[in-house]
Amino acid sequence: MNKLQEKLNFLLDKYSVDVKAELKDCKTVIIDNKEIPVLSHRLERRFVELKNIVQGGTLVGVSVMRVARIIERDTDIYEALYRELDLCQYVLGRKIIGITVMQNDNTLNAIATAEDAIVCTIEISATLEKGEIPKDKHEIISQRGIACDVVVDAQLKQDSIYVFGKENKKFTDVDFELYGLSIEEIAVVRAAFAIAQAGNLDEMLAIESNLKTLVEKAKMSVKTGERQVI
Numbered sequence: 001m002n003k004l005q006e007k008l009n010f011l012l013d014k015y016s017v018d019v020k021a022e023l024k025d026c027k028t029v030i031i032d033n034k035e036i037p038v039l040s041h042r043l044e045r046r047f048v049e050l051k052n053i054v055q056g057g058t059l060v061g062v063s064v065m066r067v068a069r070i071i072e073r074d075t076d077i078y079e080a081l082y083r084e085l086d087l088c089q090y091v092l093g094r095k096i097i098g099i100t101v102m103q104n105d106n107t108l109n110a111i112a113t114a115e116d117a118i119v120c121t122i123e124i125s126a127t128l129e130k131g132e133i134p135k136d137k138h139e140i141i142s143q144r145g146i147a148c149d150v151v152v153d154a155q156l157k158q159d160s161i162y163v164f165g166k167e168n169k170k171f172t173d174v175d176f177e178l179y180g181l182s183i184e185e186i187a188v189v190r191a192a193f194a195i196a197q198a199g200n201l202d203e204m205l206a207i208e209s210n211l212k213t214l215v216e217k218a219k220m221s222v223k224t225g226e227r228q229v230i
Contacts, residue, residue: 001025004189007178011193014177021196026184029192036201037208038191041083042090044183045174046149046157047138053147054140055093061143065092065114067122069136075126077108078215085214086207087138088112088120096120096214098229101221110218 005023012021022030029038041047053059067084071077081101089096094115101110106126114120128134135156139148150157159170173179175186195204217228 004181004185007181007189008192011177011189012196015193015197017193017197019196019199021192023188023192026188029195031196031201034201034205036195036204038188038195039086039204039207040184040187040191041087043187043190043194047087047091050138050140050147050149051091051093054091059140059142059145059147062092062116062118062140063143064141065118065120066139066141067120067136069122069124069134070128071124071126071134072128072130072132073106073126077103077106077124077126078219080124080126081108081110081122081218082211082215084122084124085112085120085218086211088114088122091138091140092118092120094118095210096230098227099214099217099221100227101218103222112214 001023004026008021008023011017012019019031023038024030024035026040027038028035030036054062065088067088069080069084071080085096085099092114096112096114098113099110100112101108103109108122108124110120110122110124112120112122137148137150139146139150159172161171163169163171172183174183175181175190178186178189181189195201214230217230221228
């Protein structure tokens with residue numbers, strides 16, 4: 001966390017943001033003695049661009065958002081669902097108003113209904129071996145085109161540069177100010193900085209509260225076998 005905090009302090013100083021922001025962990029930043037969720041996944045470039053495509057008018061008549069995510073064994077699948085529900089609302093710019101969930105041990109399928117009758121299908125499984133990088137894919141279907149965060153006909157996202165030899169290496173730099181950090185780490189720093197700069201603490205807490213409600217409704221749906229309305 002020290003490395004991430006140093007990068008955050010660098011951005012705060014560079015852009016003259018006179019706010020003390022301390023990263024508690026990769027999910028939380030402390031500002032004004034309040035623990036604020038950073039929701040760092042929102043700041044990954046692929047999701048920012050998906051949001052721009054959907055809400056900027058490139059796609060017209062969005063009907064479905066399809067999500068698949070595979071994570072490590074023994075990982076909380078509802079924590080993964082929390083992330084994906086937030087991404088659905090963030091990318092689509094619409095609230096989820098109903099959810100149905102089916103769970104089988106370490107796998108989960110959810111069908112969530114967003115405003116404007118958009119359907120979000122979410123598939124989550126905790127089946128990867130320890131240390132494996134999570135695999136995911138997000139696809140949006142509309143009357144005028146399809147948007148996806150993975151290249152057409154590919155199952156896994158690609159890196160920018162590959163070096164093959166005795167040791168195969170790969171490189172992807174996505175931020176000119178934060179070299180040396182992974183994509184996920186960059187998103188954490190950028191998200192914490194954005195909150196400190198905007199000062200939207202109450203908004204972030206409200207988003208967290210909404211997501212917790214959605215997850216509780218999801219768990220209730222598993223128990224009852226019925227669709228839950230938010």
